[in-house]
Amino acid sequence: MTSKAVTSNTMLRWGLYAVLILFALFYLMPLFVMLTTSLKSLEEIRTGSLLSLPRELTFAPWAEAWSSACAGTQCQGLRPFFWNSVLMAVPAVAISTIVGALNGYVFAQWRFRGANLFFAAILFGCFIPFQVVLLPMAQMLGLMGIAGTIPGLIFVHVIYGIGFTTLFFRNYYVTIPQELVRAAKVDGAGFFRIFFAIFLPLSLPIITVSVIWQFTQIWNDFLFGVSFSGPGSQPVTVALNNIVNSTTGVKAYNVDMAAAIIAAAPTLLVYVIAGKYFIRGLTAGSVKG
């Protein structure tokens, strides 16, 4: 990165910054609207302009969204559903990452006849539209006795996450020389030993990618959540949808927006904190330049 074809003309550079900042504003606009709205009183929302800053800050909508907003007959806010999402996302992310890592390890380092075809088959699975699988999946979950439960949701997310995690890990592990496996074989280590002692410790960047990707996908999922959850297992996105669509008298936009931000906070946080590694790992793992 020492020397790039860098534009040096000052006028041009100003223009450059102008464009970059303009786009930044464009990307920030919806978040800005949500954030400011969530901090305004209803009165101010009705009278003021959408894009104006709050005249008077209020955090009441946040409190309400978290613990007392109503969905249907319940007025518990997002809190219980938030924990549902956590209970669902954490194991689902962990399992799909582990399975993807093992799969990727096999595809990259233990090739066998037909492995490529199978890998292609798994990849194609990444592209299947989820609406298609709702009904047969419901049937299968029923058969397996985990319909309407958090384990059921975890199962679904794991199944449809494997494709991507396998892809990430496989593309990452192919860059590790095969000689490493060979050396370990000569040393007498077996399949799992090699994986746990040698590959897993090497995998931090790609684990980061896999975890971020899966976490965003699973946390943000609505379709599976609404279809496969029972009364006690609805994830936060479903609750958010219920709250936003529940209006008593006047629509509490500020509460809706606060709820939306709360529901999005974990993924947002993950991107802001780990986004750098995400880009880096993604180029290592999924894109070949």
Next chain:
Amino acid sequence: MEWLERNVPKLVLAPSFVAILVFVYGFIAWTAWISLTRSRLMPRYEFEGIGQYERLFAAPRWDVAMDNLFIFGGLFIVISMVIGLMLAIFLDQRIRAEGVLRTVYLYPMALSLIVTGTAWKWILNPGLGIQATVRSWGFENFTFDWLIRPEMAIYTIVLAAVWQASGFVMALFLAGLRSVDTEIIRAAQVDGIPTHRIYSAIIIPTMAPIFLSAFIVLAHLAIKAFDLVIALTNGGPGYATDLPATYMYAMAFSRGDLGQAAASAMVMMMVIFAIVVPYLYSELRPRHDK
């Protein structure tokens, strides 16, 4: 024991193999079968023939959905790539605060449209959002009312979709630019090639694989686009912004016309197949490295 040792790799893959076989290909087969029945509210398994496909292709709404897919998909892919590439090139000019800008461009990927849908609706709503705001600044004739014009509404979907995905494309391209050998750029500088030509004639052509990856990611997003439409227009005005995914969903779940939904799903699947298979082929073909 020996056998076990030799077959561990296959055994490790076995659960995934079964899962994919059943939960992807089994379900596709199931859908294919349903598309050949007269299933309505719930699946029925008596074979009927290709009537559902005939109905599908006769439905004006499906035509609109497919047309929209091509308009939306085409614009979304092209614009996202153009913006992504442009931002990547700009960011590549040793920009201060690059890290912050990158995060800002990328964060929409973290958000679901379930979350941002309302905000977008407001922003696009002429009476509340941009139009109203600009008018309140004194530009009385400013109009931005695509959301409510049937022939323009699909472009608002494009706008929101570009908002969500272009940052990601930017990241891909930026990584690509960063991986270009700096010696090539130096060679070009010594050769007297101006900066814009260095990009257009030398760097960008080397990034063909990244274009392909970006195209696939975007195409897949476009075909799957669902939340976006539901959150922004719910298919309206009329069904002007319907896409195959929303058509399928509507048929399956609000119309109780499962057979029809399955037929549309199969057509979608074929479109995906046509795009993804060449990609998979290029991805898995043995590479002859430089």
Next chain:
Amino acid sequence: EPQAEVLHWWTSGGEARSVAVLQEQFAAEGGSWTDMPVAGGGGDAAMTALRARVLSGNAPTAVQLKGPAIQEWYEETGLADIGPVAEENGWEAVLPARIAEHMQCEGQWCAAPVNVHRVNWIWGNKQILDEHGIAMPTTWEEFNAAAETLKAAGVTPLAHGGQSWQDATVFETVVLGLGGPEFYQQALVDLDPQALNSDTMRQVFDQMRVIRGYVDDNFSGRDWNLATAMVMNGEAAFQIMGDWAKGEFLAADKQPGVDFVCAQTPGGGFLYNVDSFAFFNVDGDDRQQGQALLARLIMGEDFQKTFNLNKGSIPARTDVALDEFDDCARQSAEAMNAGAENGSLLPSYAHGMALRGAPAGAITDVVTAHFNSDMTSDEAVEQLANAVATAM
């Protein structure tokens, strides 16, 4: 202990409060209630969830279902027989025949109605109407004339939300108003090709085109309650909407006859939209007991009254005293009784009371496509006939 898990999408306005009433009563009788609200998309999301639940063999004990969908589900999966409760409580006697029909599957009781909404209401802002000297229109011509006056005065004549079901709502009131009850029955209930292809239908589309001109520019994607708010706040004069709109007026402390006026849509008749609960086959005594208890409570006079006071509709039972109800509700009850006699008590197609999903959806597609484009009436009629034919 009776158990009930209730899947519903009553999450808006007075609805949630109304369900809460039921929940309280259920609990008071010793039952345990599990709420399963799935909001959004006018019940689409709920229907998705329902299908998934049924397919996984884990159907909820009670589901908010209505119209022919009840019979359709019955055919697909069977529904629980609540005949004993119905007979014990004499439902047959207190329900209008037409509505009772909806609650029965092959002669057996399988659902319980909670209310009757009248769909063909037109709401007006009293102040605006008075200002311009306009009376509530009784024919579509009067409506058009009034709208022209308002438009000329710079008032938005009709508050409307750009969602296809709202378009369909207006459409069915126009069909009823211009064609009369018999035509409505033929066209939107029996799907008689002749009626669908008739001149009357052409006129209906003409009128739709006219109405389109009375709607403001920003209507796209607007929720119905926001449209109601426009009338409330004096931003528009009329709204054509079922009586749930009244809930919004009342919730905002507006008085009928003082702040707003209600009237049947031009042409009269009674388009009903009956909310009901259907009961799926479930295992376990406690859940079956829960179903019975729930059915009894729903049809109880107490609940019917409280619920409908909250929701703006009228009780399905004809024997509930209407003293506490407002004028509009009483007007509605009278019309229902009258309609039951003279055959103008008709199911609303727009709210899924008249048709199964596929043909209803096909019609809506044409209506909304016409309303939101510059399609000619002839084209619309032709498409309508085609769409209905293929959706059968």
Next chain:
Amino acid sequence: MPILEIDHLQKAYGDTHILHDINISIEPGDFLVLVGPSGCGKSTLLNCIAGLEPITGGTIRIGGRDVTGVSPKDRDIAMVFQSYALYPTMSVARNITFGMQVRGVDKATQAAKLAEVARQLQIEPLLARKPGQLSGGQRQRVAMGRALVRDPKLFLFDEPLSNLDAKLRVSMRTEIKKLHQDLNASIVYVTHDQIEAMTLATKIVVMKGGVIQQIGTPAEIYNRPANMFVADFMGSPAMNLIPAQVRSEGDQTRIEIAREGAAPLVITDPVARQLPAEIVLGVRPEDIHEATGSAHLPGLAQGAGGEVMIEIVEPAGADTFAVTHLGGKPVTARLRAESAVRARAMFPLAFDLSKVSYFSPENGERLN
């Protein structure tokens, strides 16, 4: 008893035959070097010996035991890889002891072995580091250490020096040689660098396209290459291969070499030989001498050279290389650093005929 015996080994990937009928046998203490151009199958052969690739035909015996089908860890071998293949997340110490740990060797023995090997290779100060913190040469030593602690019957090395820079390569080469002498170990060593092969081996196998070209001691290979491929491959600068015509004259052999812009150079080999009319004359750069000063050197017959036009002169420290054109080919001579040779001037050169090879231009085989 040979420590390693390879018998009619075949190796194919699907339809692609990589190794054809390989027969090799080495005695304990031998240092066998497999040498050949890139892609000729050296690594594949080594992997077959290690058991990392299944073979498609033939047998492999290590220490007399047939190991065909035996898994690598049970073959009593140790291997050093080109990229060293150090476990990147483990410390140097763990890299070395990992194999023992896997085999369940007790801690005390592990520590003792580690200490011994670390001393031997002088890597004691590095034991706590990660491979990423080591220089190329240090990594190489660690990889070697990992092999040494196994105390195997047979060491396998796959181009262990090719990732080092020229300087380091030379010094590591010497160390490996020393190690071999000290341990009296049996080694199979792969390289594509012929200098490495020459300096290290007690026995060299030259391969090309999966076929063995020649097996022999370094001196045999260098002095009597079996064919033109070996002649060209071994030695740097390469052996000069000069097309020439033969005129047998009684008990002498007259050889004519075309010269640009002058009469052919005629050389008289004092030995009578059965040669075809067209041959390729192979002569190493160091066997071409300055005719004046060195005419008295043994083997340098009279009439073994003449004046030629020198094109390029490359002084290289200890030697000076002079390039001319003979028989249409550039010919390099390695002269003393002090030589008075000048570019673009005539200069007298002579061939040491006692060391010349003759090849058939048709099949490239050696003729003398």
Next chain:
Amino acid sequence: MPILEIDHLQKAYGDTHILHDINISIEPGDFLVLVGPSGCGKSTLLNCIAGLEPITGGTIRIGGRDVTGVSPKDRDIAMVFQSYALYPTMSVARNITFGMQVRGVDKATQAAKLAEVARQLQIEPLLARKPGQLSGGQRQRVAMGRALVRDPKLFLFDEPLSNLDAKLRVSMRTEIKKLHQDLNASIVYVTHDQIEAMTLATKIVVMKGGVIQQIGTPAEIYNRPANMFVADFMGSPAMNLIPAQVRSEGDQTRIEIAREGAAPLVITDPVARQLPAEIVLGVRPEDIHEATGSAHLPGLAQGAGGEVMIEIVEPAGADTFAVTHLGGKPVTARLRAESAVRARAMFPLAFDLSKVSYFSPENGERLN
């Protein structure tokens, strides 16, 4: 007038000083080689000359014109990079002509130039191919072609051969040398390979840590290294640097070298010298001879050696290397291939004292 003059050049990245006070001047037709270990700043210096890196102090003059601050394309230079830096999506022909095209040279001239360069480099058959379809050597030629068409005042080469294998490196080296002779071009050439430096250069700059150690002709550098770093760096195997004690004895110099398990080796230099008591004796492997047969060689004084214990013998085709230990250091001698030397046996060696260097052990500077 010098073609390139570098005057007190400084280069720093922030606080890190990479190049310190560089002064170099070369004449037209010179072949200047910058040599030094990795990271010593060779590429940085070359990039500064090219204008690819801004300099922090001093001036650079090309053809008499001060080009400090002038952009690369206006410096009238051409550059060949280590990775060749060919434009990967363009054909070979376009790679070569692209620069001309951008400068607006007309088609006919472009074609003529291309043809000329292609002929010169013998790449005519490759013109339509993409770089990815070329071998390393071919790419190297194309990169050279791209430089040649520019017809610049000065060529800059950054390790152009380091990506090639040993064999190809040698032959490309010769080609570059030839090209230099044919074009009589002025060249600055970076390498870390001292053999390349020796064979190619008319003038060598040895660098270390951003500081110039010595500037001189190859012979000067090789025979009279300015300090121990240069002595050690240039030549392979490296110069033996042997700690020794000095006893001056009138018009002779007695030098004692510690020997393991035996009395010190005493060498008598027949010249009187001003040396400190402790020195480091530098002697190149080829200046250590078999004492018996070579005693009559010029410069090989009597008493210049003795019997030593030989530890390793490495036959390497044309030569045989013998390693012993003297003064606690391994010492390598380069003997004739036919030498009778044996490992683990005593053998008589003698130093050519006319070529020996003496260094100060304190600062490493040359003393004689």
